[in-house]
Amino acid sequence: MHDIRAIRENPEAFDAGLARRGLAAQSSDILKIDDARRAAIHAAETALAERNAASKQVGAAKAKGDEAEFERLRALVGAKKTEIAELEDQAKAETHRLNDVLMSLPNLPASDIPDGEDEDDNVEVRRIGSPRNFSFAPKEHYEVTAAAHGLDFETAAKLSGSRFVVLRGAMNRLHRALGQFMLNTHVDENGFTETWTPVLVRDEAMYGSGQLPKFAEDSYRTENGWWLIPTAEVTLVNSVAGEILDEGALPIRLTAHSQCFRSEAGSAGRDTAGMLRQHQFEKVEMVAITTPDQSAAELERMTKCAEGILDALKIPYRTVVLCTGDVGFGMRKTYDIEAWLPGQNSYREISSCSVADDFQARRMNTRYRPEGGKPEFVHTLNGSGLAVGRTLIAVIENNQQEDGSITIPEVLRPYMGGKSTVLPDGSLGD
RNA sequence: GGAGAGGUGCCAGAGUGGUCGAAUGGGGCGGUCUCGAAAACCGUUGAGCCUUCACGGGUUCCCAGGGUUCGAAUCCCUGUCUCUCCGCCA
Structure with missing residues (x-):
């Protein structure tokens, strides 16, 4: 399993390591997935933050006994539900995609071992x-x-x-x-x-x-x-x-x-x-x-x-x-x-x-x-x-x-x- | 194999569906006090991810995965592990 941060910081070194194993460069594909993943996470978390903020107000309204306000906020938060589910699924899918790639690639060879085929x-x-x-x-x-x-x-x-x-x-x-x-x-x-x-x-x-x-x-x-x-x-x-x-x-x-x-x-x-x-x-x-x-x-x-x-x-x-x-x-x-x-x-x-x-x-x-x-x-x-x-x-x-x-x-x-x-x-x- | 109980922070152990990352105690760390130590007192003490130059902000995590709900540590289902009793057995 590779460190996505290390790949982000130095994609050239990562590809060079793979090359020594006789494998094609992967970093640009991986970083694309990484970008998609981070964007998806960001979107999902933003939606969650909005929901959580509104949800707190729901609790407060309920505590105060303000039924009208409670119902209004309740509907608002409820409306977010499918949106959040979708965004979370997307973030999860991108994360899996990234992990699958990172899991399937071999470790990079140490710098002090000889190059060779077999x-x-x-x-x-x-x-x-x-x-x-x-x-x-x-x-x-x-x-x-x-x-x-x-x-x-x-x-x-x-x-x-x-x-x-x-x-x-x-x-x-x-x-x-x-x-x-x-x-x-x-x-x-x-x-x-x-x-x-x-x-x-x-x-x-x-x-x-x-x-x-x-x-x-x-x-x-x-x-x-x-x-x-x-x-x-x-x-x-x-x-x-x-x-x-x-x-x-x-x-x-x-x-x-x-x-x-x-x-x-x-x-x-x-x-x-x-x-x-x-x-x-x-x-x-x-x-x-x-x-x-x-x-x-x-x-x-x-x-x-x-x-x-x-x-x-x-x-x-x-x-x-x-x-x-x-x-x-x-x-x-x-x-x-x-x-x-x-x-x-x-x-x-x-x-x-x-x-x-x-x-x-x-x-x-x-x-x-x-x-x-x-x-x-x-x-x-x-x-x-x-x-x-x-x-x-x-x-x-x-x-x-x-x-x-x-x-x-x-x-x-x-x-x-x-x-x-x-x-x-x-x-x-x- | 049969029956039952339970999995909460470093440990022990609370927890009502709503400001709970989570009471309380212990431990650890820092400090006050002390010649020094103990005791006492005060403070502090989880991890991942996203974002930020940074300070910080956001988000997730109360065995795991699903579900119900506006909202789940708290309700439901499945898996898993542990414990108790019975049976069997190296």
């Missing part, structure tokens, strides 16, 4: 860790013998179809360990408050964080109208919807370990093997609510928090800043963190950390009160910290051994009964 134009900002040298051909996660025992796609297909998985034994324990490790790290070391939220939400929440109205086909909806969240960003961000927060309460840092549901419409044929792209997966999500002056620094901080998980797991990764053509609808700037997958011989997205500035805050009407000042919109940020299933893949592929076993990263061993290996038969070993 993911090929993203720019790597750092690369951490070196891919391990294998003395054998590394396999994809579902081919590693130890993992294959615990990744059951056949049963999942029987239950639910494609893009689902049943996890068994050591694989599920590893999956569980990862989620717990991530959540604990963000809570104990990174200052986030752990949160458990519903995964079924109403329309308003999906609008607030920007999934609706444009991306309805990406999410699932229940028959009675709830949406299954595609990410806990929806619930964490919307947890402050409609509020005026104390400046002292900021930044608010929340994290949640949740199920996520995505229809993956439009990705038919992509990543069909293994559990890289699923309709249902787990993610540990980070969200921060900050003042405008802190949000840029918070994005760097949040990205570090996500990277820290991979550092601890000793998984090589690279961090890229998304170009204007790839950054998401509601976001100003995004860092993707891509983990090295030796089985695929490539880096694959495992986290995405973004700052929305006040884009979501406007949709949700979330503000804070600066010291002694008027309420202002907060800035919101969100990031994966990390996608649990994809991290499991990265752990499997990077720690696979020639005999088909998997070495368990040290930081996870406390969660694995102290064991250090998943043996080729799928059991845990010292």
Whole structure:
């Protein structure tokens, strides 16, 4: 949701921002609607003011018991009725028209992100860790013998179809360990408050964080109208919807370990093997609510928090800043963190950390009160910290051994009964 | 699932269809008093939109959306949320 005032004050900058997204200029159309809207509001309010003034006199006449005067004014005020209704309808219609346009346009890209058309134009900002040298051909996660025992796609297909998985034994324990490790790290070391939220939400929440109205086909909806969240960003961000927060309460840092549901419409044929792209997966999500002056620094901080998980797991990764053509609808700037997958011989997205500035805050009407000042919109940020299933893949592929076993990263061993290996038969070993 | 009650300002809590953005109390902020503090007293204390260089003016908002009325926080309808009781249940 854009700020109409900002567009009024600097239409050129607005159009320039859209242009960087590859979109046509909109400001002149928008300002026309804005003018029409303001004229309509003005007309309606003038009529209302007249009515209210006369209406007060009606009350006074009634109180005095002046029946003739009362009847005269009564008729006068009554005559205004249809006129006011019409003018109000018009003002409302123009306001809706304006909001529809402002709601449907994507956020403007931050000034410091690269121009580009698609993911090929993203720019790597750092690369951490070196891919391990294998003395054998590394396999994809579902081919590693130890993992294959615990990744059951056949049963999942029987239950639910494609893009689902049943996890068994050591694989599920590893999956569980990862989620717990991530959540604990963000809570104990990174200052986030752990949160458990519903995964079924109403329309308003999906609008607030920007999934609706444009991306309805990406999410699932229940028959009675709830949406299954595609990410806990929806619930964490919307947890402050409609509020005026104390400046002292900021930044608010929340994290949640949740199920996520995505229809993956439009990705038919992509990543069909293994559990890289699923309709249902787990993610540990980070969200921060900050003042405008802190949000840029918070994005760097949040990205570090996500990277820290991979550092601890000793998984090589690279961090890229998304170009204007790839950054998401509601976001100003995004860092993707891509983990090295030796089985695929490539880096694959495992986290995405973004700052929305006040884009979501406007949709949700979330503000804070600066010291002694008027309420202002907060800035919101969100990031994966990390996608649990994809991290499991990265752990499997990077720690696979020639005999088909998997070495368990040290930081996870406390969660694995102290064991250090998943043996080729799928059991845990010292 | 059944039955009932209710949603008013930062909080508690009044509110007769008519000068109600809303009594009163508490809290917050400012001040008086005090060596300082407490107490007491005085004042102040919501948000959005339109308009204005500004001071200011106008308008909307008493859960949300409709409706009745010359006029709605107050009446009616729908939705929604909360609470109580019964039933069921992880």
